[in-house]
Amino acid sequence: MTIVNFTPWSALAGGALIGLAAALLLLLNGRIAGISGIAGGVILPSKGDFFWRALFVLGLVVGGFIYQWLGVGSGVDHIEAVVGRRELVVAGLLVGIGTTVGSGCTSGHGICGLARGSARSLVATLSFMLAGFTTVYIMRHVVGG
Amino acid sequence: MNSFQQSVVALASGTLAGFGLCVAQMIDPAKVLNFLDVSGTWDPSLAFVMGGGLVVNALATPFILKRPHPVFAEGFQLPTLTRVDRKIVIGGLLFGTGWGLAGYCPGPIITSVSFANADILTLVLAYVLGTFLARYVLTRKF
Numbered sequence: 001m002t003i004v005n006f007t008p009w010s011a012l013a014g015g016a017l018i019g020l021a022a023a024l025l026l027l028l029n030g031r032i033a034g035i036s037g038i039a040g041g042v043i044l045p046s047k048g049d050f051f052w053r054a055l056f057v058l059g060l061v062v063g064g065f066i067y068q069w070l071g072v073g074s075g076v077d078h079i080e081a082v083v084g085r086r087e088l089v090v091a092g093l094l095v096g097i098g099t100t101v102g103s104g105c106t107s108g109h110g111i112c113g114l115a116r117g118s119a120r121s122l123v124a125t126l127s128f129m130l131a132g133f134t135t136v137y138i139m140r141h142v143v144g145g
Numbered sequence: 146m147n148s149f150q151q152s153v154v155a156l157a158s159g160t161l162a163g164f165g166l167c168v169a170q171m172i173d174p175a176k177v178l179n180f181l182d183v184s185g186t187w188d189p190s191l192a193f194v195m196g197g198g199l200v201v202n203a204l205a206t207p208f209i210l211k212r213p214h215p216v217f218a219e220g221f222q223l224p225t226l227t228r229v230d231r232k233i234v235i236g237g238l239l240f241g242t243g244w245g246l247a248g249y250c251p252g253p254i255i256t257s258v259s260f261a262n263a264d265i266l267t268l269v270l271a272y273v274l275g276t277f278l279a280r281y282v283l284t285r286k287f
Binding site for chain 1: 150151152154155156157160161162163164165166167168169171172173174175176178179181182183184186188189190191192193194195196197198199201202203205206209210212214215216217218219220221222223224226227228229232233234235236237238239240241243244245246247248249250251252254255256257258259262264265268269270271272273274275276277279280281283284
């Protein structure tokens, strides 16, 4: 194992901002900031609460623009996918299907759910971590080894 | 239901989360994949992102939920399901496989639209399609 590009301080700061965003949404609107769940209600709306979800999703994009506009990032303006088009399509489909079937993603289960002490979120987080580690191991050290 | 204040909060919270994802560099899939590559080139940063978010929420959530109601809404809308079922495991495994394949989870997929190129738009469309199909099948009765 080699440790590369470890950035603990920006990671902690960014994580705290994401946590603050979730805490504000809960305190002010009474909603859980699960990104896949909020986006799901925009992609295929179910009840009459499309509008705030769309604004949250729009905010996620606006946050990226503000970051680039401030120019504080080092090289973050050159973000590129690191796998081919075919892998991106399969990955996007799996992430969309998986987070819908499993009722949440890294934010909803990994941050909000664990903070509430939810057993479902703990099992979900362990499941996607296990699959993530296994997939990278297979792609990098078995198939691409 | 959607008061002006609630709309402003939703936009601000999303913006803060998107900005935080950029600060944490989680919109760089190479960094995410290196986190998942423990036996190769390991980058522990993502654990600190989750840790930072988790600490803030674990401290704030109990105080927030002690309130009779949220500031701008009549009640808290928390997940009602508590049973650990097969769907939570299967969904987690499918999501994790996609996450490990390209290094993108939903937050970075959406925030990356601000860095959009053809590859990222392909990923976004696939994510939208996957979510649409799964929601359609799960919410509609045949």
